[in-house]
Amino acid sequence: MQLLFLNEAMGFIKHVSFSITAILLTNCVGVVEETDPITSPYEVEVPSHFPPIPVSNDNPLSEEKIALGKRLFFDPILSLDSSVSCASCHFTSHAFSDTIALSRGIGDSIGDRNAPSLMNVAYATSLFRDGGAPSLEMQLYTPIEDEKEMHLDIDQAVIRLLNNTSYVRDFQNVFDTLPTLFGLTRSIAAYERTLISGNSTYDHFLKTGDSSIFNPQEKLGLQLFMSDELQCYACHSGFYMSDNSYRNNGLYATYDDLGRANLSLDTSDIGKFKVPSLRNISITGPYMHNGSVLSLGAIIDHYAEGGKNNANQDDLINGFQITEEEKEALIQFLETLTDSAYLSVAL
Ligand code: HEC
Ligand code: HEC
Incomplete structure (x- = not known):
């Protein structure tokens, strides 16, 4: 079990060349007390034949947090030249998958894999086609930093949000703090957990x-x-x-x-x-x-x-x-x- 976790963690680190600060911040979030001033707690409604979605203890859902995550998911502000958002490869109309074999990131660079649907991704026990990320919160470092995807240093992404008065207001509302890496990853992951499809x-x-x-x-x-x-x-x-x-x-x-x-x-x-x-x-x-x-x-x-x-x-x-x-x-x-x-x- 421990070995498996180690493999996961090593694989993840290999996957992403993220900065030391990011590692420290992510490590910390597991141990700090949750401090969200949750204004409107939110329970994801799932069809009666689905189990309840697993929600991580350090990321309780709220309407405000989900709305912030959704805004970030569709906003190209998280890419180096502000041309690519998460939704550029995960199309709403196609159950949040891509329509081409290998997704294209900034400067039309071609990635290595096909972008899967994000519908019901809350139930996935690991993320990526090889299971390289253990949680939705950790997964999104990869597309933001990957040079073939959004190619933005994750700390720079936070600085951009700090310089954006409207995001500063949104983060204050949800987390009672200025924009942070903690809030960025938590809010997008919270939004992704609401993507439920079970009506076929x-x-x-x-x-x-x-x-x-x-x-x-x-x-x-x-x-x-x-x-x-x-x-x-x-x-x-x-x-x-x-x-x-x-x-x-x-x-x-x-x-x-x-x-x-x-x-x-x-x-x-x-x-x-x-x-x-x-x-x-x-x-x-x-x-x-x-x-x-x-x-x-x-x-x-x-x-x-x-x-x-x-x-x-x-x-x-x-x-x-x-x-x-x-x-x-x-x-x-x-x-x-x-x-x-x-x-x-x-x-
Ligand atoms: C041994 C387990 C296994 C069995 C049995 C199996 N599959 Fe799969 N299937 C997979 C795996 C693993 C992949 C993904 C492979 C990859 O990504 O290269 C896959 C991919 C697919 C995909 C593509 C999904 C996507 O989003 O890209 C379809 C469709 C599919 N299988 C249908 C079927 C059908 C129909 C059958 C029965 C005839 C079947 N599978 C039997 C393991 C299996
Ligand atoms: C340039 C295209 C592109 C962009 C931009 C992109 N993705 Fe992806 N996404 C992919 C590809 C390709 C994969 C599959 C990669 C793999 O399996 O190694 C993927 C996989 C995922 C997965 C794992 C799904 C699963 O079932 O394992 C999640 C979750 C995800 N992306 C969320 C996001 C979020 C959140 C963003 C924005 C921060 C984002 N993506 C931006 C192309 C993209």
Whole structure:
């Protein structure tokens, strides 16, 4: 357990070249008493078949804090040339995922991975496709400082907020202090915890157990998804549609991006990535850690062929026979995972 934590922490430090001050400040927040003058405590409403969202003790939610976090999430002030915000790669209309394979940061620089959806991210037990950040509060150092993303020293980000009278007022309201790194990370993380999506056709089925909501093709797709032969549900399981584990799904025979092994330095982790949630999958493509797979049909072909036989390929990936009709049915089922909120807006 301790070793794992050490690996996590080391991986995180490797991930981000953040300053000593930042390390000190983050270390401190775990031990200081929470001093937010919470004005309007906020409880995130979740669908009845979801567990309550885990909230960290040192970051209680309030309406004001969430509003401040939302403002920061959409504000390019946190990037070096004030051109990129968190929302530049996490599009509201696409369940907070990016629409291109590899996200582009400041100066159009191209990143290394595909930006995942942030919907229901409060339930993720670690962040990043390799699990390199242990909490939402710590995760956001990376995009702010990464030279291919927002490329702003996190201390400079705080100085910018200190020079902005409107942010000074907002931080005073929420934290009763001037803008600080503590408040910056807490407020964005608080906002992210409110991003809940659980109102799809599949959710209706989960809540009621009534499969008559599905048309016959979708029902066949659901059966295939759950079947012993396809085994999709073994990894994409539960209400979150991910068991939060790291697996090698056989995408490549040899991996350029080592995935989890970048952190653990263990060769048996090469090519292992966090099992992604499949919620809203019809609007979060392109797919996989590098956005290399463009369609759900191509994904099913990949699994049916049984992967590329990487040494670490998971035992559950061993190929299956599927007819064109069954493939179409599985795609239709995967499309029932899209929240009705997205079905009503023109994309
Ligand atoms: C230039 C594009 C870009 C910007 C800007 C950006 N992100 Fe991301 N985000 C990504 C990519 C790419 C990943 C996946 C990286 C990885 O897995 O290594 C990611 C991953 C994440 C994750 C982890 C999700 C998960 O399920 O593991 C969170 C949370 C997140 N971003 C929040 C933010 C926040 C908050 C900001 C603003 C401070 C932000 N992002 C800015 C591209 C971006
Ligand atoms: C052994 C565990 C495992 C099994 C079984 C499995 N998957 Fe996956 N799946 C993964 C992992 C891990 C990834 C991410 C790989 C990466 O990022 O390169 C993934 C990615 C995906 C994605 C892309 C998601 C995204 O946001 O990029 C889809 C869609 C998907 N799987 C559907 C399925 C279907 C359909 C089945 C059954 C035919 C299935 N999976 C079986 C582990 C599994």
